[in-house]
Amino acid sequence: DGGITQSPKYLFRKEGQNVTLSCEQNLNHDAMYWYRQDPGQGLRLIYYSQIVNDFQKGDIAEGYSVSREKKESFPLTVTSAQKNPTAFYLCASSIEPDSGGGEAFFGQGTRLTVV
Amino acid sequence: AQSVTQPDIHITVSEGASLELRCNYSYGATPYLFWYVQSPGQGLQLLLKYFSGDTLVQGIKGFEAEFKRSQSSFNLRKPSVHWSDAAEYFCAVGAGGSNFGNEKLTFGTGTRLTIIP
Numbered sequence: 001d002g003g004i005t006q007s008p009k010y011l012f013r014k015e016g017q018n019v020t021l022s023c024e025q026n027l028n029h030d031a032m033y034w035y036r037q038d039p040g041q042g043l044r045l046i047y048y049s050q051i052v053n054d055f056q057k058g059d060i061a062e063g064y065s066v067s068r069e070k071k072e073s074f075p076l077t078v079t080s081a082q083k084n085p086t087a088f089y090l091c092a093s094s095i096e097p098d099s100g101g102g103e104a105f106f107g108q109g110t111r112l113t114v115v
Numbered sequence: 116a117q118s119v120t121q122p123d124i125h126i127t128v129s130e131g132a133s134l135e136l137r138c139n140y141s142y143g144a145t146p147y148l149f150w151y152v153q154s155p156g157q158g159l160q161l162l163l164k165y166f167s168g169d170t171l172v173q174g175i176k177g178f179e180a181e182f183k184r185s186q187s188s189f190n191l192r193k194p195s196v197h198w199s200d201a202a203e204y205f206c207a208v209g210a211g212g213s214n215f216g217n218e219k220l221t222f223g224t225g226t227r228l229t230i231i232p
Contacts, residue, residue, distance in 0.1 A: 004158075033219070040124070042205065042224040043159075058219060090158055094220075103149055104207075104220055106158035 006107035021076045023091035032074040037088040117142040121223035136191040138206030147209040148189040201230045
């Protein structure tokens with residue numbers, strides 16, 4: 001079945017460490033996104049990528065980095081510069097509406113906790 | 116800049132009662148509008164979407180939403196809720212037409228729905 005796979009589901013990180021969250025999709029979607037979710041704040045966009053080898057900052061990119069070397073993969077690195085990284089992270093992908101899409105498809109999320 | 120307002124943080128309804136979740140958006144051109152549902156600790160699932168055409172759209176799980184351009188609203192409704200509908204609901208707006216991909220999806224802060232017996 002096609003879909004978006006995020007791993008791991010739970011992740012613990014010590015302060016000062018970088019950590020990478022995986023996101024893989026087999027939907028053949030061009031666009032991919034990373035969102036951060038905190039209670040009462042909805043979803044906030046961290047980074048997005050419309051094509052391979054290209055990505056743009058979202059609203060809260062500071063302390064995060066991404067890469068898009070393959071169409072299927074869009075990993076997110078939470079760096080030590082991110083002051084408050086404990087959150088629920090969601091990856092999504094989408095295609096253009098003219099191709100029958102427009103909506104974002106989401107993975108099951110990764111809950112990151114800094115210990 | 117586009118924005119979405121969900122004025123109700125938390126709604127409680129009785130099982131079998133009707134439901135309406137409010138969503139107001141701000142966008143200068145033709146918007147694409149979405150409703151998503153999220154169960155605790157899970158990703159978001161699309162309930163329905165509006166791109167153009169009939170302003171009353173039907174979605175999964177018996178939900179529907181009506182686009183009212185004059186009120187900049189896209190409220191979600193269900194005639195009779197089930198206990199399994201308890202979840203968090205998010206409204207989102209995206210850029211339509213040629214602007215797709217150049218502007219991101221913007222989400223509201225969500226409405227948590229509690230169902231009581």
